[in-house]
Amino acid sequence: MRKRIVAGNWKMNMELTEGIALAKDINNHFSASPLKDNCEVILCTPFIHLSSVSSALTVSGLSVGAQNCNDHKSGAYTGEVSAAMIRSAGALNVILGHSERRTLYGEDDSLLAAKTTEALRNGLRVIFCCGEVLAEREKGIHFDVVKRHLEKGLFMLNREEFSKCIIAYEPVWAIGTGVTASPAQAQEMHHFIRGLVEKQYSKQVAEETTILYGGSCKASNAAELFANADVDGGLIGGASLMKDEFCNIVNAL
Numbered sequence: 001m002r003k004r005i006v007a008g009n010w011k012m013n014m015e016l017t018e019g020i021a022l023a024k025d026i027n028n029h030f031s032a033s034p035l036k037d038n039c040e041v042i043l044c045t046p047f048i049h050l051s052s053v054s055s056a057l058t059v060s061g062l063s064v065g066a067q068n069c070n071d072h073k074s075g076a077y078t079g080e081v082s083a084a085m086i087r088s089a090g091a092l093n094v095i096l097g098h099s100e101r102r103t104l105y106g107e108d109d110s111l112l113a114a115k116t117t118e119a120l121r122n123g124l125r126v127i128f129c130c131g132e133v134l135a136e137r138e139k140g141i142h143f144d145v146v147k148r149h150l151e152k153g154l155f156m157l158n159r160e161e162f163s164k165c166i167i168a169y170e171p172v173w174a175i176g177t178g179v180t181a182s183p184a185q186a187q188e189m190h191h192f193i194r195g196l197v198e199k200q201y202s203k204q205v206a207e208e209t210t211i212l213y214g215g216s217c218k219a220s221n222a223a224e225l226f227a228n229a230d231v232d233g234g235l236i237g238g239a240s241l242m243k244d245e246f247c248n249i250v251n252a253l
Protein backbone atom coordinates (compact mmCIF):
# COMPACT_ATOMS: atom_id res chain seq x y z
CA MET A 1 0.00 0.00 0.00
CA ARG A 2 1.41 3.42 -0.91
CA LYS A 3 2.21 5.91 1.82
CA ARG A 4 -0.21 8.68 2.69
CA ILE A 5 1.69 11.81 3.67
CA VAL A 6 1.09 15.32 4.89
CA ALA A 7 4.14 17.56 4.50
CA GLY A 8 4.30 21.05 5.95
CA ASN A 9 6.26 23.62 3.97
CA TRP A 10 7.16 26.33 6.45
CA LYS A 11 8.76 28.45 3.70
CA MET A 12 10.69 31.43 5.16
CA ASN A 13 8.71 31.59 8.39
CA MET A 14 9.45 30.94 12.06
CA GLU A 15 12.49 32.04 14.00
CA LEU A 16 14.42 29.19 15.56
CA THR A 17 12.73 29.09 18.97
CA GLU A 18 9.26 29.40 17.43
CA GLY A 19 9.99 26.59 15.01
CA ILE A 20 11.25 24.27 17.73
CA ALA A 21 8.17 25.03 19.83
CA LEU A 22 5.86 24.25 16.91
CA ALA A 23 7.70 21.00 16.15
CA LYS A 24 7.47 19.93 19.80
CA ASP A 25 3.73 20.69 19.87
CA ILE A 26 3.20 18.61 16.75
CA ASN A 27 5.36 15.81 18.16
CA ASN A 28 3.34 15.80 21.40
CA HIS A 29 0.11 15.62 19.46
CA PHE A 30 1.20 12.51 17.55
CA SER A 31 2.69 10.99 20.64
CA ALA A 32 -0.76 11.12 22.25
CA SER A 33 -2.65 10.06 19.09
CA PRO A 34 -0.27 7.98 16.93
CA LEU A 35 -0.32 8.03 13.16
CA LYS A 36 -1.71 5.05 11.29
CA ASP A 37 0.88 2.63 9.91
CA ASN A 38 0.87 3.86 6.32
CA CYS A 39 0.71 7.56 7.25
CA GLU A 40 3.60 10.00 7.60
CA VAL A 41 4.12 13.62 8.52
CA ILE A 42 7.08 15.64 7.24
CA LEU A 43 8.06 19.08 8.49
CA CYS A 44 9.99 20.99 5.80
CA THR A 45 11.71 23.76 7.67
CA PRO A 46 14.26 26.46 6.87
CA PHE A 47 17.84 25.13 6.88
CA ILE A 48 18.70 26.60 10.27
CA HIS A 49 15.92 24.59 11.96
CA LEU A 50 16.77 21.19 10.50
CA SER A 51 19.03 19.91 13.22
CA SER A 52 16.98 21.11 16.21
CA VAL A 53 13.65 20.05 14.72
CA SER A 54 15.10 16.62 13.87
CA SER A 55 16.04 16.20 17.53
CA ALA A 56 12.62 17.42 18.68
CA LEU A 57 10.75 14.76 16.67
CA THR A 58 10.69 11.47 18.56
CA VAL A 59 7.48 9.88 17.30
CA SER A 60 7.54 7.26 14.57
CA GLY A 61 6.18 8.52 11.24
CA LEU A 62 7.43 12.07 11.77
CA SER A 63 10.46 13.34 9.87
CA VAL A 64 12.14 16.53 8.72
CA GLY A 65 12.83 17.94 5.28
CA ALA A 66 14.57 20.90 3.71
CA GLN A 67 12.99 23.14 1.08
CA ASN A 68 15.88 23.26 -1.38
CA CYS A 69 19.42 22.01 -1.88
CA ASN A 70 22.36 22.85 -4.11
CA ASP A 71 23.13 20.71 -7.14
CA HIS A 72 26.87 20.47 -6.35
CA LYS A 73 28.58 18.18 -3.90
CA SER A 74 30.58 20.86 -2.07
CA GLY A 75 32.88 23.78 -2.78
CA ALA A 76 32.95 27.51 -3.43
CA TYR A 77 29.22 28.24 -3.59
CA THR A 78 28.81 31.00 -1.04
CA GLY A 79 25.52 30.89 0.83
CA GLU A 80 24.45 27.50 -0.51
CA VAL A 81 23.63 24.27 1.34
CA SER A 82 24.43 20.80 -0.01
CA ALA A 83 22.31 17.67 0.12
CA ALA A 84 24.98 15.99 2.25
CA MET A 85 24.78 18.82 4.81
CA ILE A 86 21.00 18.49 4.95
CA ARG A 87 21.26 14.75 5.51
CA SER A 88 23.92 15.28 8.18
CA ALA A 89 21.52 17.58 10.06
CA GLY A 90 19.08 14.69 10.45
CA ALA A 91 16.70 15.56 7.61
CA LEU A 92 15.45 12.73 5.42
CA ASN A 93 13.57 14.71 2.79
CA VAL A 94 13.92 17.73 0.52
CA ILE A 95 11.37 19.70 -1.49
CA LEU A 96 12.59 20.43 -5.02
CA GLY A 97 10.96 22.30 -7.88
CA HIS A 98 8.62 24.40 -5.78
CA SER A 99 7.04 27.09 -7.94
CA GLU A 100 8.56 29.81 -5.75
CA ARG A 101 12.04 28.43 -6.53
CA ARG A 102 11.18 28.12 -10.23
CA THR A 103 9.75 31.65 -10.47
CA LEU A 104 11.63 33.78 -7.94
CA TYR A 105 15.02 32.08 -8.29
CA GLY A 106 14.89 31.02 -11.92
CA GLU A 107 15.32 27.29 -11.29
CA ASP A 108 14.76 25.49 -14.57
CA ASP A 109 14.14 21.87 -15.46
CA SER A 110 17.78 20.95 -16.00
CA LEU A 111 18.93 22.50 -12.71
CA LEU A 112 16.13 20.67 -10.92
CA ALA A 113 17.14 17.39 -12.53
CA ALA A 114 20.70 17.94 -11.22
CA LYS A 115 19.43 18.81 -7.73
CA THR A 116 17.19 15.75 -7.69
CA THR A 117 20.09 13.49 -8.64
CA GLU A 118 22.34 15.03 -5.99
CA ALA A 119 19.66 14.77 -3.30
CA LEU A 120 19.04 11.08 -4.03
CA ARG A 121 22.77 10.36 -4.13
CA ASN A 122 22.91 11.60 -0.54
CA GLY A 123 20.04 9.47 0.66
CA LEU A 124 17.37 12.15 0.75
CA ARG A 125 13.82 11.46 -0.36
CA VAL A 126 12.68 14.07 -2.88
CA ILE A 127 9.30 15.79 -2.79
CA PHE A 128 9.21 16.99 -6.39
CA CYS A 129 6.75 19.79 -7.18
CA CYS A 130 5.03 20.37 -10.49
CA GLY A 131 2.11 22.52 -11.57
CA GLU A 132 0.81 25.08 -14.00
CA VAL A 133 0.17 28.82 -13.65
CA LEU A 134 -3.32 30.22 -14.21
CA ALA A 135 -2.68 31.39 -17.78
CA GLU A 136 -1.53 27.88 -18.71
CA ARG A 137 -4.70 26.33 -17.29
CA GLU A 138 -6.82 28.90 -19.09
CA LYS A 139 -5.06 28.03 -22.34
CA GLY A 140 -5.74 24.37 -21.67
CA ILE A 141 -2.05 23.41 -21.59
CA HIS A 142 -1.89 22.44 -17.89
CA PHE A 143 -1.40 18.74 -18.65
CA ASP A 144 1.47 19.56 -21.03
CA VAL A 145 3.17 21.74 -18.40
CA VAL A 146 2.97 19.08 -15.70
CA LYS A 147 4.17 16.43 -18.15
CA ARG A 148 7.19 18.56 -19.02
CA HIS A 149 8.04 19.22 -15.36
CA LEU A 150 8.05 15.49 -14.66
CA GLU A 151 9.77 14.37 -17.85
CA LYS A 152 12.59 16.89 -17.52
CA GLY A 153 13.04 16.93 -13.75
CA LEU A 154 12.28 13.38 -12.66
CA PHE A 155 11.93 10.82 -15.41
CA MET A 156 15.68 10.65 -16.10
CA LEU A 157 15.83 8.59 -12.89
CA ASN A 158 15.94 4.84 -13.02
CA ARG A 159 13.18 2.86 -11.38
CA GLU A 160 14.98 2.41 -8.09
CA GLU A 161 15.86 6.10 -7.81
CA PHE A 162 12.33 7.13 -8.75
CA SER A 163 10.91 4.96 -5.98
CA LYS A 164 12.52 7.39 -3.49
CA CYS A 165 10.50 10.33 -4.82
CA ILE A 166 7.16 11.78 -3.87
CA ILE A 167 5.33 13.95 -6.40
CA ALA A 168 3.48 17.09 -5.30
CA TYR A 169 0.99 18.60 -7.73
CA GLU A 170 0.74 22.28 -6.88
CA PRO A 171 -1.28 24.43 -9.28
CA VAL A 172 0.48 27.78 -8.92
CA TRP A 173 -2.83 29.67 -8.98
CA ALA A 174 -3.82 27.88 -5.78
CA ILE A 175 -0.63 28.52 -3.79
CA GLY A 176 -1.15 31.04 -1.02
CA THR A 177 -4.21 32.47 -2.76
CA GLY A 178 -7.02 30.87 -0.78
CA VAL A 179 -8.30 29.42 -4.07
CA THR A 180 -8.08 25.64 -3.85
CA ALA A 181 -8.30 23.30 -6.81
CA SER A 182 -11.64 21.52 -6.66
CA PRO A 183 -11.46 17.87 -5.61
CA ALA A 184 -12.35 16.98 -9.21
CA GLN A 185 -9.55 19.14 -10.66
CA ALA A 186 -7.05 17.63 -8.22
CA GLN A 187 -8.16 14.05 -8.96
CA GLU A 188 -8.08 14.66 -12.72
CA MET A 189 -4.45 15.85 -12.62
CA HIS A 190 -3.31 13.24 -10.09
CA HIS A 191 -4.81 10.49 -12.26
CA PHE A 192 -2.99 11.94 -15.26
CA ILE A 193 0.29 12.02 -13.31
CA ARG A 194 -0.11 8.42 -12.19
CA GLY A 195 -0.69 7.47 -15.81
CA LEU A 196 2.58 9.18 -16.81
CA VAL A 197 4.46 7.28 -14.10
CA GLU A 198 2.93 4.02 -15.31
CA LYS A 199 4.01 4.73 -18.88
CA GLN A 200 7.53 5.68 -17.83
CA TYR A 201 8.11 2.95 -15.24
CA SER A 202 5.36 0.39 -14.63
CA LYS A 203 1.89 -0.09 -13.24
CA GLN A 204 3.36 -1.32 -9.98
CA VAL A 205 5.60 1.74 -9.59
CA ALA A 206 2.64 4.01 -10.41
CA GLU A 207 0.51 2.30 -7.78
CA GLU A 208 3.27 2.77 -5.20
CA THR A 209 3.95 6.45 -5.93
CA THR A 210 2.64 8.95 -3.40
CA ILE A 211 1.14 12.01 -5.10
CA LEU A 212 0.40 15.00 -2.85
CA TYR A 213 -1.84 17.96 -3.57
CA GLY A 214 -0.68 21.46 -2.58
CA GLY A 215 -2.28 24.87 -2.83
CA SER A 216 -4.48 26.47 -0.15
CA CYS A 217 -5.13 23.10 1.45
CA LYS A 218 -6.52 23.54 4.97
CA ALA A 219 -8.38 21.58 7.63
CA SER A 220 -11.75 22.57 6.16
CA ASN A 221 -11.05 21.20 2.67
CA ALA A 222 -8.42 18.50 3.28
CA ALA A 223 -10.89 15.63 3.75
CA GLU A 224 -12.65 16.19 0.42
CA LEU A 225 -9.32 16.50 -1.40
CA PHE A 226 -7.76 13.44 0.26
CA ALA A 227 -10.90 11.35 -0.40
CA ASN A 228 -9.95 11.11 -4.09
CA ALA A 229 -8.46 7.83 -5.27
CA ASP A 230 -5.23 9.39 -6.56
CA VAL A 231 -4.71 12.09 -3.90
CA ASP A 232 -2.43 10.59 -1.27
CA GLY A 233 -2.08 13.59 1.02
CA GLY A 234 -0.96 17.19 0.89
CA LEU A 235 1.89 19.66 0.80
CA ILE A 236 0.76 22.41 3.11
CA GLY A 237 2.10 25.96 3.22
CA GLY A 238 0.30 28.58 5.33
CA ALA A 239 -1.78 26.08 7.28
CA SER A 240 1.32 24.18 8.39
CA LEU A 241 2.35 27.05 10.67
CA MET A 242 -0.56 26.50 13.09
CA LYS A 243 -0.42 23.34 15.18
CA ASP A 244 -4.16 22.63 15.45
CA GLU A 245 -4.89 23.44 11.83
CA PHE A 246 -1.99 21.29 10.66
CA CYS A 247 -2.83 18.34 12.90
CA ASN A 248 -6.45 18.48 11.73
CA ILE A 249 -5.24 18.26 8.13
CA VAL A 250 -3.23 15.19 9.09
CA ASN A 251 -6.33 13.71 10.75
CA ALA A 252 -8.09 14.02 7.38
CA LEU A 253 -5.65 11.42 6.01
Ligand code: PGA
Residues within 6 Å of the ligand: 009, 170, 174, 175, 176, 177, 178, 214, 215, 216, 217, 235, 236, 237, 238, 239
Ligand atom coordinates in the same frame (compact mmCIF):
# COMPACT_ATOMS: atom_id res chain seq x y z
P1 PGA B 1 -0.22 27.16 0.62
O1 PGA B 1 1.21 26.76 0.00
O2 PGA B 1 -0.74 25.96 1.34
O3 PGA B 1 0.08 28.31 1.53
O4 PGA B 1 -1.11 27.53 -0.54
C1 PGA B 1 1.45 25.47 -0.50
C2 PGA B 1 2.87 25.37 -0.98
O5 PGA B 1 3.41 26.36 -1.51
O6 PGA B 1 3.51 24.32 -0.84
